[in-house]
Amino acid sequence: MAIQSLSFKGVQNADQVNRITTALMMLDGVESAEVGRHGAEVEGRASHQTLVKAVKDLKLGVEVS
Numbered sequence: 001m002a003i004q005s006l007s008f009k010g011v012q013n014a015d016q017v018n019r020i021t022t023a024l025m026m027l028d029g030v031e032s033a034e035v036g037r038h039g040a041e042v043e044g045r046a047s048h049q050t051l052v053k054a055v056k057d058l059k060l061g062v063e064v065s
Contacts (some may be wrong), residue, residue: 001031004048006040006055009063018061023054 011017017035024033029046042051055064 001043002045003035004046004051006042006048006051007065008037008039008055010060011037011062016062020055023058024051027051027054033037034039036055 019048021033021035024030024042027046027050030042034041043050052064
C-alpha cells in the first residue's frame with residue numbers, strides 16, 4: 001500500500017480534524033488515515049488528487065496540499 005502525506009493550514013479544532021478523518025476514511029481505496037492539525041498520513045490506493053478534493057469539498061476553509 002502507498003502512503004501519502006497531506007499538509008493543512010487553517011485547521012483550528014478537533015471537530016475539523018474529526019470531519020477530515022471521516023471524509024478521508026470514507027474514500028474508496030483508503031485503508032487508514034492519521035490526521036492532525038497540520039496534516040495527514042493516508043495509507044491506501046486513493047490518488048493524492050482524490051484526497052485533496054475530499055478535504056476541499058468539506059468547505060472548512062482549510063488549505064490542503
